Amino acid sequence: MFQLFGNAIGQVVAISIIVGAGLPALFAFGVRALAVGSGGSAEVSGEAGKPAMKVVAWIAFALVLAVIAIGLAIIISSGFGYKVSFEHIFPTFIKK
Template sequence: MNNVTLALEGAWKVLTVGLLLGAGLPALFAVGIRWLAYGAGGDAEVSHERGHPIGKLGAVIVFALVLGGVALGITTIVAAGVGKKVSYEHIVPVLVDKH
């Protein structure tokens, strides 16, 4: 019975990360597109108002977060291929040798 508990505990962790990265990053990208439309204004908006600079700033921030997530994922995959791993020991991700 202990093996089932351990397997379910691992499954929940995988499910959580899968939802965050599998659905979270595309949802965040969609929020960035919405902010970009708010910044552009005109025909990009239903109300046809003028564009807002805060919309462009928000879009840049959201797109930077998405690009950071993608870059971190690629770094993790490549690091595993060259015998390293990504460590989050000091909050900032750092490549370290596998032990």
């Protein structure tokens, strides 16, 4: 009984750390990469931008948006009597 409880608590803690701290950190990394890609930083430096960092920033933003979309899909689909399955990598909706 306590082992099952401990396992469930561990899963909740792991997901909360990933989503609760990981997504904002990834978004902040994307903002910083976008600033470096535009040639700026915290202070005015006048250096040239790095276009590769803009690509890295947009990939970070796309990952954040994808995780948010999947989370919303899981929450909304459960209200309609479906569940989300990741059997074939891409999420699919299955009737409960």
